[in-house]
Amino acid sequence: MDVILLQILNGLDKGSAYALIAMGLTLIFGTLGVVNFAHGALFMIGAFCAVTLNRIFNISFTTIDETRTDFLGNPMEVHTTYLETWLGPDLGGAIIDWSVPLSILFAIPIMVAIGVVMERGLIRHFYNRPHADQILVTFGLAIVLQEIVKHYYGANPIPTPAPDAFRSAIDFGALIGLEPNAVIYPYWRLIYFCFAAVVIAALFAFLRFTTFGMVVRAGMADRETVGLLGINIDKRFTIMFGIAAAVAGLAGVMYAPINSPNYHMGMDFLVLSFVVVVVGGMGSLTGAVAAGFLLGVLESFASMNAVKDILPGIDQIIIYLVAIVILLTRPRGLLGRKGVMEE
Amino acid sequence: MLGLNRRDTWFLLIVVALTLLTPFLLQPFAEDSALAQFNAGYPDLMQRIAIYGIFAMGFNILFGLTGYLSFGHAAFLGVGSYSAVWMFKLLSMNVLPALILAVAIAGLMALLIGVISLRRSGIYFAILTLAFAQMAYNLAYSVLTPLTNGETGLQITLSDPRILDAAATDSLPVPSLFGLEMNDAAQVEVLGRVFTFSVGYYFCAVIAILAFYVSMRIFRSPFGLMLRAVKTNQTRMSYTGLNARPYTLAAFVISGMYAGLAGGLLAAMDPLAGPERMQWTASGEVVLMTILGGAGTLLGPVLGAGVIKYFENIFSKINENVLHEWFGALPGWLETPIVGLIDPFVGEGWHLTLGALFMLVMIFLPGGLMEGGRRIAAAWRRRRARRQDGGSGSTAPAE
Amino acid sequence: MSILEIRNVSKRFSGLKALDDVNISVAQGSVHAIIGPNGAGKSTLLNCLVGKLVPDSGAVTFKEQSLLGVKAYRINQMGVARVFQTPEIFFDLTVLENVLIPLFAKRDGSFRMHAYETVENEAQIVEEAETLLRDVNMADKRHMHSASLSRGDKRRLELAMCLSQRPELLLLDEPTAGMARADTNNTIELLRQIRDRRKNITMVIIEHDMHVVFSLADRITVMAQGTALVEDVPDKIKGHPKVQEAYLGGH
Numbered sequence: 002m003d004v005i006l007l008q009i010l011n012g013l014d015k016g017s018a019y020a021l022i023a024m025g026l027t028l029i030f031g032t033l034g035v036v037n038f039a040h041g042a043l044f045m046i047g048a049f050c051a052v053t054l055n056r057i058f059n060i061s062f063t064t065i066d067e068t069r070t071d072f073l074g075n076p077m078e079v080h081t082t083y084l085e086t087w088l089g090p091d092l093g094g095a096i097i098d099w100s101v102p103l104s105i106l107f108a109i110p111i112m113v114a115i116g117v118v119m120e121r122g123l124i125r126h127f128y129n130r131p132h133a134d135q136i137l138v139t140f141g142l143a144i145v146l147q148e149i150v151k152h153y154y155g156a157n158p159i160p161t162p163a164p165d166a167f168r169s170a171i172d173f174g175a176l177i178g179l180e181p182n183a184v185i186y187p188y189w190r191l192i193y194f195c196f197a198a199v200v201i202a203a204l205f206a207f208l209r210f211t212t213f214g215m216v217v218r219a220g221m222a223d224r225e226t227v228g229l230l231g232i233n234i235d236k237r238f239t240i241m242f243g244i245a246a247a248v249a250g251l252a253g254v255m256y257a258p259i260n261s262p263n264y265h266m267g268m269d270f271l272v273l274s275f276v277v278v279v280v281g282g283m284g285s286l287t288g289a290v291a292a293g294f295l296l297g298v299l300e301s302f303a304s305m306n307a308v309k310d311i312l313p314g315i316d317q318i319i320i321y322l323v324a325i326v327i328l329l330t331r332p333r334g335l336l337g338r339k340g341v342m343e344e
Numbered sequence: 345m346l347g348l349n350r351r352d353t354w355f356l357l358i359v360v361a362l363t364l365l366t367p368f369l370l371q372p373f374a375e376d377s378a379l380a381q382f383n384a385g386y387p388d389l390m391q392r393i394a395i396y397g398i399f400a401m402g403f404n405i406l407f408g409l410t411g412y413l414s415f416g417h418a419a420f421l422g423v424g425s426y427s428a429v430w431m432f433k434l435l436s437m438n439v440l441p442a443l444i445l446a447v448a449i450a451g452l453m454a455l456l457i458g459v460i461s462l463r464r465s466g467i468y469f470a471i472l473t474l475a476f477a478q479m480a481y482n483l484a485y486s487v488l489t490p491l492t493n494g495e496t497g498l499q500i501t502l503s504d505p506r507i508l509d510a511a512a513t514d515s516l517p518v519p520s521l522f523g524l525e526m527n528d529a530a531q532v533e534v535l536g537r538v539f540t541f542s543v544g545y546y547f548c549a550v551i552a553i554l555a556f557y558v559s560m561r562i563f564r565s566p567f568g569l570m571l572r573a574v575k576t577n578q579t580r581m582s583y584t585g586l587n588a589r590p591y592t593l594a595a596f597v598i599s600g601m602y603a604g605l606a607g608g609l610l611a612a613m614d615p616l617a618g619p620e621r622m623q624w625t626a627s628g629e630v631v632l633m634t635i636l637g638g639a640g641t642l643l644g645p646v647l648g649a650g651v652i653k654y655f656e657n658i659f660s661k662i663n664e665n666v667l668h669e670w671f672g673a674l675p676g677w678l679e680t681p682i683v684g685l686i687d688p689f690v691g692e693g694w695h696l697t698l699g700a701l702f703m704l705v706m707i708f709l710p711g712g713l714m715e716g717g718r719r720i721a722a723a724w725r726r727r728r729a730r731r732q733d734g735g736s737g738s739t740a741p742a743e
Numbered sequence: 744m745s746i747l748e749i750r751n752v753s754k755r756f757s758g759l760k761a762l763d764d765v766n767i768s769v770a771q772g773s774v775h776a777i778i779g780p781n782g783a784g785k786s787t788l789l790n791c792l793v794g795k796l797v798p799d800s801g802a803v804t805f806k807e808q809s810l811l812g813v814k815a816y817r818i819n820q821m822g823v824a825r826v827f828q829t830p831e832i833f834f835d836l837t838v839l840e841n842v843l844i845p846l847f848a849k850r851d852g853s854f855r856m857h858a859y860e861t862v863e864n865e866a867q868i869v870e871e872a873e874t875l876l877r878d879v880n881m882a883d884k885r886h887m888h889s890a891s892l893s894r895g896d897k898r899r900l901e902l903a904m905c906l907s908q909r910p911e912l913l914l915l916d917e918p919t920a921g922m923a924r925a926d927t928n929n930t931i932e933l934l935r936q937i938r939d940r941r942k943n944i945t946m947v948i949i950e951h952d953m954h955v956v957f958s959l960a961d962r963i964t965v966m967a968q969g970t971a972l973v974e975d976v977p978d979k980i981k982g983h984p985k986v987q988e989a990y991l992g993g994h
Contacts (some may be wrong), residue, residue, distance in 0.1 A: 137702070141632075
């Protein structure tokens, strides 16, 4: 029981990331009919928003403290961040400590802007081109984005810590009445899952309960008719693209403490997220979310030693294997709609 | 000749001539001139151009003719390399058995993956092939380590059995063709230019020419016509009594065998094979070469492979110091931003150039370089026609 | 003697009866038209004939062989060709290449890896294709990109492609839909020539345009609401009360 629970929990954080990226992919695909290979890069940029804000907060000046000496006997150099001098060590220190959650506020406008620029500047011209062209041009864009990040941030992963308060682990087992110390789970991962759940819920609520969401959903079902009703669907789709970009970015921001961001994390997640979309069913948001969590948890189970002893290497390929089986037996995916991307 | 019409025969002869003269053509600048860094006549680079040319030619038979976009073709390249190295380890350093095994294994794997993947089309096909390639890549890193030697890569060692030529030597043997060692080369100096003629390059070149000839025959054959029919209209195809599936499968297997051949050649030039050859960025690269040159054209993919490999080599050599040297004559306030602007694109940043180039081609020239050439030729003809029209009516000013 | 038998065919789409116990028998060498208002089930019926849909019950036989559950390309090989409402041709290829494909398919079967000869060296097939194009007055357009043809020419080309296979049964799904009057008349003329020149060809035409139907058909079946109402020669159909009711009343 404990083992199973632990594996489910372990799968949830990756599953959350898959679900968030896959949702964005599905939204873009459903509304604009575009296969966006650059979506992983947006996730990566989100993570680097966190890195950047962390760096900005840590900008410091150097003073020489004559009273202390370093191990060579020279006067000690002391780095003090501007934030701490301006706002005092308590508040300034707290802000620096909380840089990752604060990055959410910083990342939303940036990601929306990137998304809108992407849609207006590039994707728009590919609506009527074959899917292969869309895949290829966004693939090129993904390379460009990740290489730019690589140029300015280097190729090595950049550790980006979560706030001090969440760096420890929580005894999740004791929390739900199991024996103590059986299921220990890092705080931040739990927060990541809750955060993802809130974002997903918010997005669903937005699509369900607002006029904007209603139009977008109608557009997903039948673009031409909605266009005929005199609704400016293109403008809404641009905004939708911005939202999808923001969702991917937020997934990246919060993921930074779990895995130190590096420039190719986007590509790694993109391939898997595409598989998730296909398994969930192209064009189905619920499918994308369900498949995201499902595959995350499956991956986690496959990496248990007990499983690996029986099927060596299964943890490496389980997601792809599931995707292949699903595609061949249920071509529309778990919850796919009819007629999406079928000739 | 060779079952081709006159035009195609000439076309083939020109390709043969260009291929054989490559050591001259890529070495146009004198060794001590400032432009020597743009020379590309070294065996290593020329071999890579020929090999990736073969890879792209094969990919084009699938993508260019049938329109099925495979995002996992590097898996066949990798498998070809592994097979070839195993042949070097077990049987002999002769490249022929290695290449034969590379093609056979890659073909078998393509058959297996093709039977499954081709049950879907469009983006689903792309993702299925991607999934298979990623599986191969992940397995090569982990469970298949006894076969692939994991991250280190598969290499030949002195203790390998090599049944046929297990001569006891104290240095690692070199792949050879009946005694002709692949890394043998002769250097000739003419007018300050150093031309290198290597066995390895000419071996690759001959194979590339054969591969080109086969691909030309496929393009011109009824089989090739059917593959193009698959791309345009599968509904009409089935209502014409044709079964599209075996056609696409045949194209997939052929292109897989081309990839295996390319992988085998890579190993023949440098007998080691690593999993990174199967990574999906490598699959992306061959797509890029094909598109850049012009998918569906005969020469385009080879051209694309040549351009990409050439510029990869040149760009990777340029660094910030070189840039400062170039723009050193400019005033400082101009030089710094220019160098700052170009710097991300060169050296380590070659991939950025590649990505940007790829986007530009997709946006402005979806038909690739071949399409661009055609457009320029057409514009040129129009201009000449206009000038002649003008000339016939009035007395045109002499130029 | 009948070449195509449709026996008690029914098909439902989630509760909606698209076809309800349809019986049609098409005589060899005749031109049989199926007419009816929109939603009468004509297209569903046609799709049941070519393997695209499988009826819930009933039988469809061509030359006493069942067509149910047979793949589209097999049905074509048995001698059934189909012309679509919007012409389905190979848009990326030239006109000549379009006609070559069915000729190769006729000779080489559903799949043959025929890569040891170039297309242009297949002199016999190329010549046959050129002749066919002359027959439909398209010889001068043979090197044109087929996507750039006019609607009428696309239809002409599609017909030439179907005829090149020498089918025994030709199914035409609204062959003049969306055509200008002149193109319609040309198409009628072409179909008439085909009927007169190829004695053993049987045609089944689904059509809205009464002008087309009455110019060509030997027999007419009138369908409404998924059933075959009447079947008779054109002259008797014209004044038939049930037909007038189907077209004018009720709907």
